[in-house]
Amino acid sequence: MLGFIIQRILQASVVMAVMSVIVFVGVYAIGNPVEIIIPPDATQEIRAEVIRRLGLDLPLWEQYFIFVANLVQGDFGRSFIYNVPVLELIAGRLPATLELVLISIVSATVLGVGLGIYAGYRPDSWISKTIMAVSVLGFSVPSFWVGLILILTFAVNLGWLPAGSRGQVVTVLGVEWSFLTLDGLSHILLPALNLAFFKLAMMIRLARAGTREIMLTDTIKFARAAGISEGRILRRHVLKLISIPIVTVFGLELGSTLAFAVVTETIFSWPGVGKLIIDSITVLDRPVMVAYLILIALLFVLINLTVDVVYALIDPRIRTRGA
Template identity: 70%
Template sequence: MLGFAIQRLIQAALVVLVMSALVFAGVFAIGNPIDLLISPEATQDIRAATIAKYGFDLPLWQQYLHFLGRALHGDFGQSFVYNMPVGQLILSRLPATLELTLAAVLGATLLGVPLGMYAGYRPNSPAAKLLMAASIIGFSVPTFWVGLVLIFAFAVQLGWLPAGGRGATASLFGVEWSFLTLDGLQHMLLPAINLALFKFALMIRLARSGTREVMLTDTVKFARAAGLSERTILLRHVLRLIAIPIVTVFGLEFGSTLAFAVVTETIFSWPGLGKLIIDSITSLDRPVMVAYLMLVALFFIGINLVVDLSYAALDPRLRKGRA
């Protein structure tokens, strides 16, 4: 298991290095932030001094090496717009996006997998058919429309929940979190539901198809012949056999939701990373754009690493390289 983990860590480090080069080159090939940093009426001397100050006069490969050296020490530069360290800026917005993503993906998984297993176990029951119809709706409706409907129904018409913002927060380990206060939970509920709907539908369909397939295997037949109860069969055998695809989807959906919750954060005025990256793209705030994309890449690489290690824990054959 240790050798398997070391091999995956080396692969992850190489991927991070390649992604850093691609992200840096891609972002620094788009636009010229100098046009936004200084006035159009500025003299050529002021323009040249500003370019030299930010190192834009150096060749791209030298700029990348300087960036890489600073990044290895946790320094991603200074934001052009916010005039503060990029790492500090991103860390101030990350908890809001992180707790919203965790609430959405965990809620969708914990609710969707049992319901999907039931739909696969009783595929012809009315409840199973209703669940499948609900999953189709979850796949079909766009996120922005669902968000607007939720705001109109629960905030405008019923007045039960707030329409936007993060609400009151409480500090834990020096970080402000919304889920620690009642007001924060009320503000988080609608955007979390909006983010979770597609994931909920996906988990239902994934668990249903896996359960239907496993219920026809010899494993289940032998378990029934051994006199095991249906509940034991579902929890001990079926759930374990469908766990690998569920772990895969959970990891990918968590990463994608964390990285691309822009629409939901915009609709509900949630002060997370989504709003930050939109503002940074508009203002060509290169350091923030590079740091955000690197963060996204690190999240996906880290999640894939955790998924690989989870595979090895679930299936011993992977640790020995036979599958």
């Protein structure tokens, strides 16, 4: 098991090294932040001083190696616009994104797996057909359209829920959370529902397909012949056997939702990391852009590493093949 983990860590290190080069060069090619940071009427002396202070007068390769050297020390640089450390800036926005993503992903997974197992167990019932119709709708409708419809229906027409912002927050262990207050919870419901809709549809279809396949296997036939109840078969056999693809999708969707909750955060004016990166791209705040993409790449690498380890714990054959 230890050799399996070491092998995956080495692979992850190579991926991060390659991603750091791609991200740095890609962000460098987007545009010149000097044109936005420095006023048009600034003198050449002021322009030269700002360029020198930001390190933009150095060759690209030298900027990259300075970046890597600082990165090893945990320094992602300072924001061009906010003039604060980038990690401090991102950390201040992270709790808002984290609570939104966790609520949406966990609820979509729990509800989606349950509905998917039922749809696979009773495929011909009208409830199962309704569940599958909802899953088709979740795959077909773009998230920005769902968000606008949710705002129009529940915020504008009915007036039941607020249309944007984070609402009242409470500080726990030095971090602000909104889902712990009634006002904050009312603010998070619509964006969480919008973010969870596509994930719910995916989990339903994944759980249904796995359940339909497993229900036809000899394992289930023997369990029924042994007199095991249907509920126990679903809990101990079906759910366990479909757990590997569900763990995979949960891990990947958790990472992708954290990384790409941009649309939902923009529509609902949610003050998270996604909205921060959109604002940073608009003003070409290069340190924030680079740090965000590096952290997202690291997030995906860590999630994949965790999923591999969970795989190995669930199925010992995987770590034997990977050794």
